[in-house]
Amino acid sequence: MTIDNKLKILFGTASVLLLCTLIIKLNYVPGGMILSGLFLGGMMLVGILMGCVVLASILKLIFKFTSFLTLYSIATTISLLIFHYQLYSPTLKIIVQNDYVGEINLVRSNVEQNILMIDSNGVGYLNEWTFKKTYTKPIVEQVNGKRLDTELVGYNPSAFWARVKSCCLHGRNIESMSFKILPENSLVGEGYDTKVLIELVDEKLVIFSNSN
Incomplete structure (x- = not known):
């Protein structure tokens, strides 16, 4: 078997596996206003696959003795790996006080290590990278080890996290x-008063954004 054929099989298999895992991952990616993450991500995948056709055609002019399919497989593997990284979301493990009920706010902050032990006001702190990358539903446990799953209520069916801007502190x-x-065995949608976040955070830890 030639080196070209070996590369074709290796990168062809890798690109197919990456494509399959990306399609699965897109089911959990937040969507837009009315379009699902799977639909929007699917459009991106189509664009990537078509773009790699163009890229492989250009590379074929340079690597004349390498087959088009090999170059296409290599290009798609690298492109899909990059897309995988862009879609990566850490799954946070959050610890709350026993019997805590209410809103949890993870604040964009300057900490190096995320502070996921939530205080009595329902506030924790995320570093910049985690704040930007996180979209998956977290694991939430009480201090006593009890795991909360059915009590968690997300923003909407397509996006678990609500992205909030609290105004204003020093403008x-x-x-x-x-x-x-929510309380155990309560009805989904049962509400509570939203906290005024500016009164609850540690100002020294917060990364502020300009008020528009």
């Missing part, structure tokens, strides 16, 4: 990601 916004914890 600047506080950005946070939030969801709700």
Whole structure:
């Protein structure tokens, strides 16, 4: 078997596996106003696959003794790996006080290590990278180890986290990601008063954004 054929099989298999796992992952990616994450991501995948045809055609002019399919497989593998990274979301493990009920806010902050032990006001802190990358539903446990799953309420069916800007502290916004914890066996949608976040955060930890 020639090196070209070996590369074709290796990168062809890798690109197919990456494509399949991306399609699965897109089911959990937040969508737009009315379009699902799967639909929007699917459009991106089509664009990537078509773009790689053009890229492989250009590479064929340079690597004349390498087959088009091999170059296409290599291009799609690299492109899909990059797309995988862009879609990566850490699954946060959040610890709350026993019997805590209400809103959880994770604030965009300057901390190096995320502070996921939520205080009595329902506030934790995320570093910049985690704040930008996170969209998956977290694991939430009480201090006593009890796991909360059915009590968690997200923003809407297509996006678990609500992205919130609280105005204003010194003329600047506080950005946070939030969801709700309802009492056990309560009805979904049962509400509570939303906190005024600017009164609850540690100003020294917050990365503020300009108020528009």
